[in-house]
Amino acid sequence: MDGKKGLVMLFTGDGKGKTTASLGAAMRAVGHGARVYMIQFMKGRLYGEIAASRRLEGLTIEQHGRDEFVDPKNPDPVDSELALRGWARVLEIVEKENPGMVILDEINVAVAFGLIPEETVAEFIRNRPSHLDLILTGRYAPEGFFALADTVTEMVEIKHHYNAGVEMRKGIEY
Numbered sequence: 001m002d003g004k005k006g007l008v009m010l011f012t013g014d015g016k017g018k019t020t021a022s023l024g025a026a027m028r029a030v031g032h033g034a035r036v037y038m039i040q041f042m043k044g045r046l047y048g049e050i051a052a053s054r055r056l057e058g059l060t061i062e063q064h065g066r067d068e069f070v071d072p073k074n075p076d077p078v079d080s081e082l083a084l085r086g087w088a089r090v091l092e093i094v095e096k097e098n099p100g101m102v103i104l105d106e107i108n109v110a111v112a113f114g115l116i117p118e119e120t121v122a123e124f125i126r127n128r129p130s131h132l133d134l135i136l137t138g139r140y141a142p143e144g145f146f147a148l149a150d151t152v153t154e155m156v157e158i159k160h161h162y163n164a165g166v167e168m169r170k171g172i173e174y
Contacts (some may be wrong), residue, residue: 004131005130005131006128006129006130006131006132006133006134007133007134007150007151008125008133008134008135008136008148008149008150008151009022009025009133009134009135009136009149009150009151009152009153010108010135010136010137010141010145010146010149010151010152010153011135011136011137011138011153011155012108012136012137012138012139012140012141012152012153012154012155013139013153013154013155013156013157014139014155014156014157015154015155015156015157015158016155016157016160017155018137018138018139018155019049019105019106019137021137021153021155022038022103022105022135022137023038023049023103025101025103025133025135026038026059026101026103027059029100029101029133030056030057030058030059033058034058034099034100034101034133035058035060035097035098035099035100035101036058036059036060036099036100036101036102036103037059037060037061037062037093037097037099037101037102037103038053038059038060038061038062038102038103038105039061039062039064039086039089039090039093039102039103039104039105040061040062040063040064040065040086040105040106041064041065041082041083041086041104041105041106041107041109041110041115041116041138042064042065042066042070042079042082042083042106042109042110042113042115043063043064043065043067043105043106044063044065044066044067044068045067045174046174047174048170048171048174049061050063062086062089064082064083064085064086064089065079065082065083065086065106066078066079066082070109070113070115072112072113075113075114075115079113079115080114080115083110083115083116084115084116086110087116087120090102090104090124091124094128094129094132098129099132100131100132100133101132101133101134101135102132102133102134102135103134103135103137104121104134104135104136104137105137105138106137106138107121107136107137107138108136108137108138108139108140108141108142108145109138109139109140110138111140111142112138112139112140112142118142118144118145121136121145122144122145122148125145125148126148136149
């Protein structure tokens with residue numbers, strides 16, 4: 001974004017806030033004139049960030065998933081197809097749009113569930129354009145991603161309102 005070496009940031013763990021943290025970084029980057037793309041893997045619901053991004057010049061969010069949970073032991077073939085389409089879109093964006101930042105939302109889960117090969121993502125991280133800031137989110141980050149990242153943040157759940165019976169809320173969970 002500013003001519004310096006791009007950073008790789010990894011937000012993982014079982015706590016809440018991984019996607020939200022990446023969106024905070026996106027807001028900062030857009031505020032300084034960067035073009036930011038977020039590719040959401042395994043997500044298909046209309047999340048609040050989708051609606052907000054339509055009002056914010058410089059931030060584009062695309063979803064490549066269904067509004068259903070993916071069975072980690074037996075993913076539906078359509079989930080694999082959508083994830084691979086999303087991955088192809090990442091490569092296209094980086095090649096044609098020259099963004100300042102790309103967020104691979106839930107990429108760690110897509111890799112953990114076998115929808116995208118770990119080495120495919122690792123190779124991309126190693127060979128990305130030198131200026132590109134890259135954020136990877138999701139639980140279950142592979143060990144190899146820790147070594148490739150410049151910053152690693154693990155969100156740890158201490159307490160969650162789900163456990164008190166509070167339902168998912170618009171504007172909080174989605």
